[in-house]
Each structure stands twice: as structure tokens, then as C-alpha cells.
Amino acid sequence: MLLSSLILSALAALAAASPLTLQSARFTVTSEAGAQLRSEPISLRHKSMAPVTLAQTDNLKIAFQILNKETGEGVQPHQAFLRFYDAESGEEGVQPIRVGSGGKAKFEMNMAKPPASLPPTTTNPLQVSLIIGSYEHSPLKAYIFDLIVPPSQPAPVHPDEASFHLLPEIQHTFRPEQKLPPKFVSFVASFAVLAPWLVLLGLWSQVTPRLPRLASPNILPFTAALGAFEGLLVWYWVDLKLGQVLLYGACLGVVALFAGKHALATIVEGRSGKA
Numbered sequence: 001m002l003l004s005s006l007i008l009s010a011l012a013a014l015a016a017a018s019p020l021t022l023q024s025a026r027f028t029v030t031s032e033a034g035a036q037l038r039s040e041p042i043s044l045r046h047k048s049m050a051p052v053t054l055a056q057t058d059n060l061k062i063a064f065q066i067l068n069k070e071t072g073e074g075v076q077p078h079q080a081f082l083r084f085y086d087a088e089s090g091e092e093g094v095q096p097i098r099v100g101s102g103g104k105a106k107f108e109m110n111m112a113k114p115p116a117s118l119p120p121t122t123t124n125p126l127q128v129s130l131i132i133g134s135y136e137h138s139p140l141k142a143y144i145f146d147l148i149v150p151p152s153q154p155a156p157v158h159p160d161e162a163s164f165h166l167l168p169e170i171q172h173t174f175r176p177e178q179k180l181p182p183k184f185v186s187f188v189a190s191f192a193v194l195a196p197w198l199v200l201l202g203l204w205s206q207v208t209p210r211l212p213r214l215a216s217p218n219i220l221p222f223t224a225a226l227g228a229f230e231g232l233l234v235w236y237w238v239d240l241k242l243g244q245v246l247l248y249g250a251c252l253g254v255v256a257l258f259a260g261k262h263a264l265a266t267i268v269e270g271r272s273g274k275a
Helices: 002-016 183-210 220-238 242-274
Strands: 020-030 036-041 059-068 079-085 092-096 104-110 126-133 140-148
Touching: 020 140, 059 140, 220 242
Parallel strands: none
Antiparallel strands: 020 036, 020 059, 059 104, 079 092, 079 126, 126 140
């Protein structure tokens, strides 16, 4: 019940809102030199006015006062707009109007520098309407006149406009897939890589009685460092880059240096003890 009462009260308040009207509404068209070309009053009742035509350098001035139709007092609405509408293309633009405390309003448009709210224009006339909104009064929407203005000029071409057009598709030429050598060639190359180790093992077997064993704790780190170098070269062949090989090789070189020095010292001590 309370909600229904509030709704009824709001509808009653809207129904009782005072209507708005215009007083001393007039438009004036002047030339660039300031000469008056046309000046007529604006009537909300009679809509048989001839279209208003503006040249490229003409000025349009609209002045009016918003009044309470019942009391005749000036009203400052919350919103006031001019609507420019092209019925042929459907384009429209809305231009706000500043209204003083006494309800007086003025609008001026210079066709040399038209406002951004003016829609793109052709040879078709624009229907100009006045829209006024107020919380305390009934809204007012009235057709004023038809406006004929010069057609819009095409947008200037930006110097970089061609860079944003669709360019021809880039055709890439890829290298053919890498051909693997025959298995026989790979076997021969692998044997050539491992041959030094076979020779080393053969020579090692001849001097084993006079040297410490390969698995000795003092010799094994140096042998492991040499094996790591061989593994690093194989890894470089498969995946690594030159910079990575140099970095890892430098680290292994330091380890091999100290391990070799320790192994050499052990061998010299062993020989000295036997002597």
C-alpha cells in the first residue's frame, strides 16, 4: 500500500508540473562582415518557416527566454539542447546550450568553425529541435526550423595514412630440411672421434705396471675431467652454442688444472718412494 501511494503521488506531481514555453525566441543570420542577412522570430505553433540557409562563412545566432507558462516567471532548466538531425542519413548531433538564472539563453554557430556536435552534412536539410528538461516542470521538445548548411568537407589525409593500408603478404623462402649423412659415414666419423681413446687405452695398458691405477682416488678426478671435456664437445655438437661451450669449458679447465696438478704430484711422489 505504501509503495502504491508513493507511485500515485509521483504521478500526480508529474501531472501537476507546470509546462514551459519560450519568449522572445528569434534567430539571426549574419555574414562574415557582420551584415544581417535574415532575422525572424521562432514560433512553436507555426512551423511553415522557410529553411534557414547558411553559407561557408555565415553566422547563426539563436536567442530565447524560458518561462513558466502559468506564472510567466523565468526558469533555469537543468538541461537544454539543440538537436540537429538528418532524416535522410539518420545522422544526428546534440549541442548543449547554457541558460542563465533568469531563463535567458543564447547560441551562436560560426560555419567557418562549426561545432563538433554538428553531424556530417550533405545537401539534405537538418531538422533543428530544442529540447529542455527540468525536474520541476514538464519537459519541452519543439521543432524550430530546417537548416541547410554546406556539405561536410572530406577529412584531411594524414601523411602516414598509407602505412595503415593492407600491405602485400610477405612470402618467406625457407631453407630445405637438413639431410642426414648415410649411416656408414656416421659410423666412420664416430670411430674417428673415439679412435684417440682406443689408442690411449692401448698405451695405458703397456705402462700400467709402472703407473698408479686408473681408479686411484688421486688419478680418477683428472681422468673424469678429461672425460667431461669429451662429453662437452659431444653436447656442443648436439645442442649447445659456442658461448656456452666456452663458459663450461673454462670451468672444466680450472677443475682439470687442479686435478691434473694433484695427480702429477701423486705420480712423482710414488716414483720417489720406489726409488
